[in-house]
Amino acid sequence: MGSTSDAAPAATTGPVRSAATLVLAGAALATTQLLAVRELVSGLFGEEVVLLLVNVTLFAAISCGYWLAPRMRRLGRAAEIAFVVGCLLHLSLPVLPRLGFAWLAARRWNGAAPLAMAIGVAVALLAPLSTLLPRAVASYADPVEGMRRSYSAELAGFLLGLGLTHLCFGHGVEVLVALHWSLLALVAGLALGARAFAVVALPAALLWPSLPARAHAASNAVYREVHGMRSANVVFSVDSPYQRVEVVDSGPGRRSLYLDGLENLNANDLALLNEYLAVVPARIARPASTLVIGNGTLSLVAPLAALSNELLTVEIDPVVVAAGERFFSPGAGRANLAWRLVQDDGKSFLAGTSRSFDLIVIDVPSPLTFQEAFLHTREFYALVRSRLTPRGVVTVQLSGHRLGAIARSPSRVAAALAAELPDLMVVESGVADRAFAYASRELPFGADDVRAAAPPSETRLVVRDAEAVRARTRGAQPLDIDSLDLVLRRGFERLVDRRGSGGAGD
Amino acid sequence: MTERRAKLVASVTGLHFAALQLGAFLSVESVSSSAWATYAALSSAWLGGTLAGLWLTLPARPAILGGLLAFEGLLVFARLAPWSRGLFVFGVAAVAVGGLWAGGFFVRAARRRATDGVFLHENNGFLLGLVATPCAFAFGGRTALAALPLATCALIFGLDPTLKQARKETP
Structure with a gap:
């Protein structure tokens, strides 16, 4: 098949070809990791614990490759064939992992089976590529020169891969896959010769045109089997630098936004969620200037623009904004001159602005990853306080339906907020099935104002003032940067519940 | 140094790199x-530091300690000046300095003709660090984050007797 005896790039192929092979292999390792992380994290649901598990799985797969590398010399031609088969397995991306998760869920094998499958996928994808570096180093007579040249080439390739991948974000998965398959075919060709290139490149070229349709069908299968949405139709699926963003229709008027496989919101709940998170306080306080952190769906633009002289939305993920504009808030704010969108991290924006706001709405996901949890910490709320006008209000969704046990998210987030902004009110809505907090140095409204402004459809509204909140959260440790145990504990509980109950846990 | 100990040093070094990064x-x-x-x-910055570390002739002890010092300095900076614009620049520089030994370590292994399994054991240690570091951060905060590389650094110096002779070594 090839020009070398064991697919070791350097010894028999010359240093330039060896370096080129490793550069491309490094780039392919970067694209493999990013593709695998998205597929596996979305399939297993994207809490920090899952991210951790997936990353461990990927590095374990690389260790497998390193372990195999010195053994491959003994295998001779079989090693070459195994390497090419390994490359061919990449052609199953992203369809096979999705169908695998769906197939396991359809058989109710929801316990350890999906995790085992994730390990298998990671090993199959990453181990062959990881064998190249140790074999390249070993092929040099001078180990120092071998180490320097080979490792430098692979690292440079990895950097190149990161850069190229960045260009693929925001497009359908077929764009990244095209880059990935091209890199693999070139690696196979450079390591093993023209026949290996043809064996990988030809099926890749044949499979690629049908990839969007097959990936779409596989995504539908995941939502139908894993999430139990019988008529799910994934109408949007694009990877951003931060997450997989998917919009799923599951019946007439039933549209949901999923981020890394976790339901972020559905269109039915959105109006009520927005009502309590932002519209009620804005209706009472009539802010001159409002800042919304998050809310990439832009669903708050229209209602808040009508209640505030000036509205600013800060969202980190441009793909969520694209999905929001297209599926949740078509034309939102386009005609509204008082509205402006800034693409930035909320922390970074607040730290960099000198402006103050009458109302700051924090519309971010629950603290299930560190990045999300940073936006629920005491340190962040101190930064928010510094950007509030004297009677300015911050509103937060408490990631739960009521103030319950002191170790749970609502109590710990409320405690963090109370530690920085003494005048606090918690609203527990029966109809929205969520609890919300309004905090300020001095709230410009009271409980009766909130009750009066509540939507008529409300079935059970509990409004707790600062004293009642402090009593309920006494003993709760405020969420801060040095106590983010909640992220891993809650993620682990959810993971165990899901695996134990055999359901998606949406 | 015995082969077993060399594997252990590689694993602890991997853990150290994960804790730093x-x-x-x-x-x-x-x-x-x-x-x-x-x-x-x-x-x-990490990859760039590693690349530089592969080609610079780095004495082991200053490279390890320099990376540790840069990391601890970054944590102090983040404590004293959160939300500062300078933090990003300091962070990039500190991470690059930490990455230097990630390159130097492998060249040192090659110089000792001890490349067999060095990637495997270093990667296994890194894998352990991928779990240990977020757990340390979640349950021990930034204090644990600061303590972990101190502990791994002490372990590296304790396990690798050749590092104590590093000054006498010719590159």
Whole structure:
């Protein structure tokens, strides 16, 4: 098949070809990791614990490759064939992992089976590529020169891969896959010769045109089997630098936004969620200037623009904004001159602005990853306080339906907020099935104002003032940067519940 | 140094690298920005430092201690000046300095003709660090984040007797 005896790039192929092979292999390792992380994290649901598990799985797969590398010399031609088969397995991306998760869920094998499958996928994808570096180093007579040249080439390739991948974000998965398959075919060709290139490149070229349709069908299968949405139709699926963003229709008027496989919101709940998170306080306080952190769906633009002289939305993920504009808030704010969108991290924006706001709405996901949890910490709320006008209000969704046990998210987030902004009110809505907090140095409204402004459809509204909140959260440790145990504990509980109950846990 | 001990040193070194790299990421992102640009800049700084470390002739002890010092300095900076614009620049520089020994370590292994299994054992240690660092951060905060590389660094010096003779070594 090839020009070398064991697919070791350097010894028999010359240093330039060896370096080129490793550069491309490094780039392919970067694209493999990013593709695998998205597929596996979305399939297993994207809490920090899952991210951790997936990353461990990927590095374990690389260790497998390193372990195999010195053994491959003994295998001779079989090693070459195994390497090419390994490359061919990449052609199953992203369809096979999705169908695998769906197939396991359809058989109710929801316990350890999906995790085992994730390990298998990671090993199959990453181990062959990881064998190249140790074999390249070993092929040099001078180990120092071998180490320097080979490792430098692979690292440079990895950097190149990161850069190229960045260009693929925001497009359908077929764009990244095209880059990935091209890199693999070139690696196979450079390591093993023209026949290996043809064996990988030809099926890749044949499979690629049908990839969007097959990936779409596989995504539908995941939502139908894993999430139990019988008529799910994934109408949007694009990877951003931060997450997989998917919009799923599951019946007439039933549209949901999923981020890394976790339901972020559905269109039915959105109006009520927005009502309590932002519209009620804005209706009472009539802010001159409002800042919304998050809310990439832009669903708050229209209602808040009508209640505030000036509205600013800060969202980190441009793909969520694209999905929001297209599926949740078509034309939102386009005609509204008082509205402006800034693409930035909320922390970074607040730290960099000198402006103050009458109302700051924090519309971010629950603290299930560190990045999300940073936006629920005491340190962040101190930064928010510094950007509030004297009677300015911050509103937060408490990631739960009521103030319950002191170790749970609502109590710990409320405690963090109370530690920085003494005048606090918690609203527990029966109809929205969520609890919300309004905090300020001095709230410009009271409980009766909130009750009066509540939507008529409300079935059970509990409004707790600062004293009642402090009593309920006494003993709760405020969420801060040095106590983010909640992220891993809650993620682990959810993971165990899901695996134990055999359901998606949406 | 016995082969078994060399494997252990490689694994602890991998754990040390994970503690430095992830620790710096978490430290910067918690009080600065979690944007992709921040992640990409920090990752590139680590890889750039590693690349430089492969080609520079680095004495082991100063390289290890320099990386540790830069990391601890970054944590202090993040504590004293959260939300500061300078934190990102300091973070990139500190991560690059930490990455230097990630390159130097492998060249040192090659110089000793001990490359068999060095990637495997270093990667296994890194894998352990991928779990240990977020757990340390979640349950022990930034104090644990600061303590972990101190512990791994002490372990490296304790396990590798040749590091004590490093000054006498010719590169």
